[in-house]
Amino acid sequence: MAGDTDAAREWREAYERVSGLVATTQLRDPGALERAVPATPDWRARDLVAHMIGVGSDTLRDAVDDDLGEEWTQRHVEARRDRTVPELLEEWSELAPRIEEHVATTDPAPLGDVVIHEQDLRSALGTPGGRASGGLAMVREQMADTFGEGLGERGPVRLEATDEDWTWQSADGDPAVVLRASGFDLARAVTSRRTEEQLRSYVAAGDLGPFLDDFAGLGPLPTQALPE
Template structure:
């Protein structure tokens, strides 16, 4: 996989998703980012690229930094945001060639957040999704209670927190790879994670999935 090409493909999918969006669609709340509308989230995605290229990127991607991206584009139309993102694309690709493909995570994660808000599925089987799933599964593992192992098993992918056989882990979940990917990003509810549990007591490990904030109280899908 070429992560920079995957970033470019994801960018084009998002542009295709939002190009021609109505005001009602742009003003919809994003369930995965409830403080933001579709326009707000897209403003962050565009602003992140511009800030990274400009050398303005804090290590923690803190809330004040991301909110400034939204506020700076508060009066922009979706079409204007698309224009800015296209203009930033090649400088950002060059930045990734020099510094690594970290921005891939933002576009892959938020593409699906936007799709969830708009009710338009797509991009689930991309190599970018697989790459971010593989990046975040160990983050879940690092948050597990001491001495507890976790196995995630999908139809074509599996992972164990201890590097062993997933089915031999203390707690085992069986679900579609995309669902496991979204769970590792704190985009699935505790009830959804419980429903996939085929072995062990999942309750002590639920917090391990809260990698990007608290688990949602309601079930989510894209």
């Protein structure tokens, strides 16, 4: 897989947003970093940050598990369990230039992890932001394409953003279902961050039922709406 200089720029900007948010929270309200993350309820906010750092570290060591499973992600948390938040941020700062270069020259995959989890973290901390980033738009397109690859012969799915000039359809022809929502909500939908009830509320035409499981590609759909 080839690298992507635009993705590298967006990775850097997302990293700076997240690390800045964590540093500010640590100074103003360190207890907030002990809150559970609605999208990953087994983790505290600081655990989610540890995972993001672990993804970068494993990427540079060519140690990313093929299945991206829970055992692999939990190792990131356990390996950093006893570190302070400043120590976590120091490790990430040391890794950041090399991760950015990796995204630019080798593989843009780390962008998806930091962009998706940025919103998960903001959800836990009650601090919206990054919704209109170029990185989120890039990840939305990538994840929509991945979603579309698994649809088979069940008919095209069409996504239409109500607040920006973005539409996407999985294949040519009349769509079997059309979803209309904000561009941000559609980005969260294709990354398994919207409930079945929310997804059904986006339906403008067709039957969503045959496609619900496809929206759970990154894990089970949440049972309660996430703040972000």
